[in-house]
Amino acid sequence: MAYNLRWGILATGGIAETFVRDLLLAPSKRGVTDVAHTVVAVASSSSKTSADSFVQRLQIPGQCATYGSYKEAVNNDDVQAIYVASPHSHHFQHAMLALEAGKHVLCEKAFTVNAAQAKILCETAQKKGLFLMEAVWTRYFPLSIQVQHLVQSGEIGEVLRVVSDLSIGEEPETAWSNDHRMINKDLAGGALLDLGVYALTWVFQILYHTLPPAQRKAPSQITSHMSKYPGTGSDEEATMILKFPTTTPSALPNRTSHAVAMTAFRVATDPDNRGSAGPSIQIQGTKGHILIFGPAFRPERYRVVLKSQPNETATVRDVHVPVPGDARGMFWEADEVARCVRDGKLESESLPWQESIDIMEVMDKVRQQGELVYPDNIESTNYPLDL
Ligand SMILES: NC(=O)C1=CN([C@@H]2O[C@H](COP(=O)(O)OP(=O)(O)OC[C@H]3O[C@@H](n4cnc5c(N)ncnc54)[C@H](OP(=O)(O)O)[C@@H]3O)[C@@H](O)[C@H]2O)C=CC1
Numbered sequence: 001m002a003y004n005l006r007w008g009i010l011a012t013g014g015i016a017e018t019f020v021r022d023l024l025l026a027p028s029k030r031g032v033t034d035v036a037h038t039v040v041a042v043a044s045s046s047s048k049t050s051a052d053s054f055v056q057r058l059q060i061p062g063q064c065a066t067y068g069s070y071k072e073a074v075n076n077d078d079v080q081a082i083y084v085a086s087p088h089s090h091h092f093q094h095a096m097l098a099l100e101a102g103k104h105v106l107c108e109k110a111f112t113v114n115a116a117q118a119k120i121l122c123e124t125a126q127k128k129g130l131f132l133m134e135a136v137w138t139r140y141f142p143l144s145i146q147v148q149h150l151v152q153s154g155e156i157g158e159v160l161r162v163v164s165d166l167s168i169g170e171e172p173e174t175a176w177s178n179d180h181r182m183i184n185k186d187l188a189g190g191a192l193l194d195l196g197v198y199a200l201t202w203v204f205q206i207l208y209h210t211l212p213p214a215q216r217k218a219p220s221q222i223t224s225h226m227s228k229y230p231g232t233g234s235d236e237e238a239t240m241i242l243k244f245p246t247t248t249p250s251a252l253p254n255r256t257s258h259a260v261a262m263t264a265f266r267v268a269t270d271p272d273n274r275g276s277a278g279p280s281i282q283i284q285g286t287k288g289h290i291l292i293f294g295p296a297f298r299p300e301r302y303r304v305v306l307k308s309q310p311n312e313t314a315t316v317r318d319v320h321v322p323v324p325g326d327a328r329g330m331f332w333e334a335d336e337v338a339r340c341v342r343d344g345k346l347e348s349e350s351l352p353w354q355e356s357i358d359i360m361e362v363m364d365k366v367r368q369q370g371e372l373v374y375p376d377n378i379e380s381t382n383y384p385l386d387l
């Protein structure tokens with residue numbers, strides 16, 4: 001019999017809708033039989049009407065309570081896990097609200113505004129014996145898992161370089177009003193926290209996560225460039241160079257691996273949305289490369305290119321790993337939450353707390369180098385705060 005996790009949803013915006021639509025799909029359609037999901041509460045900070053219309057629009061089945069405040073939802077005894085889908089600025093306060101009420105938490109990316117907030121969330125989850133995970137859905141894609149196994153198998157040799165980009169080709173002036181969460185500093189908007197986190201996710205999935213836990217090390221050197229959007233002062237572009245220890249016991253003494261992680265609004269990784277401009281992620285090893293195509297947050301195709309001499313037949317393998325049906329692919333992270341809660345785990349092995357904290361620390365450093373400071377109230381580690 002499948003283990004059924006009962007969810008409460010905080011916020012009724014864009015990603016809450018996408019996540020819940022995936023959650024409502026039958027797990028068997030993706031070959032999953034051990035876990036299932038039920039949405040038992042939806043809360044909107046704007047009004048109960050907004051929560052009601054969310055439930056109606058998404059045709060959430062069964063008894064689903066609706067609330068006009070997040071506090072009421074986290075105090076619903078039927079809810080086991082809370083999905084936090086508010087803007088970055090509010091993740092710390094809303095995740096704390098849920099943890100303090102004794103609920104497990106899946107919190108959207110970027111986890112928090114800064115690493116200090118992330119550490120407090122993890123300490124609170126630990127103290128209360130609750131599961132907590134940053135909702136980096138890409139981590140749970142079968143493609144991500146396959147690529148990590150390939151790297152660990154040694155097929156492309158020692159990985160010395162990763163180049164990773166998530167840039168979307170949007171003019172902020174016309175794409176968003178200045179109060180939109182993508183560029184509003186009061187909501188911790190900007191390219192780095194919203195999109196750069198995926199470029200960094202790929203860097204960490206390869207140069208950090210493929211190592212045994214005890215050998216994982218945060219980058220020892222971070223150099224970055226950042227450009228600001230004049231309309232709001234948030235960042236519209238960031239390029240980061242990171243230095244890591246190598247992924248395998250190196251054949252090359254004192255060798256380190258490097259990554260370039262990029263994000264930008266105005267230029268695009270994939271201007272024609274067909275991959276004509278090349279891969280979004282390049283994993284470069286001493287025996288070959290893995291090239292990943294499609295947006296860094298939702299890639300469905302990769303290519304393995306092994307080293308060959310001009311007189312040898314080339315070894316190139318194209319692999320397509322599609323998301324089944326019409327789904328977005330967010331159900332895999334939800335399945336991970338259900339399995340972890342079922343098994344009494346506090347953190348996911350695929351995205352442990354320390355890794356989320358290490359990524360937040362990279363972003364802290366990049367913001368420091370780029371002199372990007374958010375308002376004091378959203379950088380604060382005080383809880384509760386009425387933002
Ligand atoms: N994993 C993914 O693929 C994606 C993740 N995201 C992440 O999800 C989060 C939300 O993004 P998205 O859904 O696109 O944003 P939206 O603006 O569409 O929705 C955010 C929702 O948060 C709630 N909210 C609570 N407090 C505030 C506030 N002070 N200002 C504005 N909204 C508030 C509102 O819902 P209500 O009024 O009902 O409380 C609002 O509708 C972000 O962290 C973002 O990075 C976003 C897109 C894709």
Ligand SMILES: O=C1OC[C@@H](O)[C@H](O)[C@H]1O
Pocket residue numbers: 194195297
């Ligand atoms: O997380 C995200 O992934 C998809 C993007 O379109 C969105 O802006 C971002 O928040």
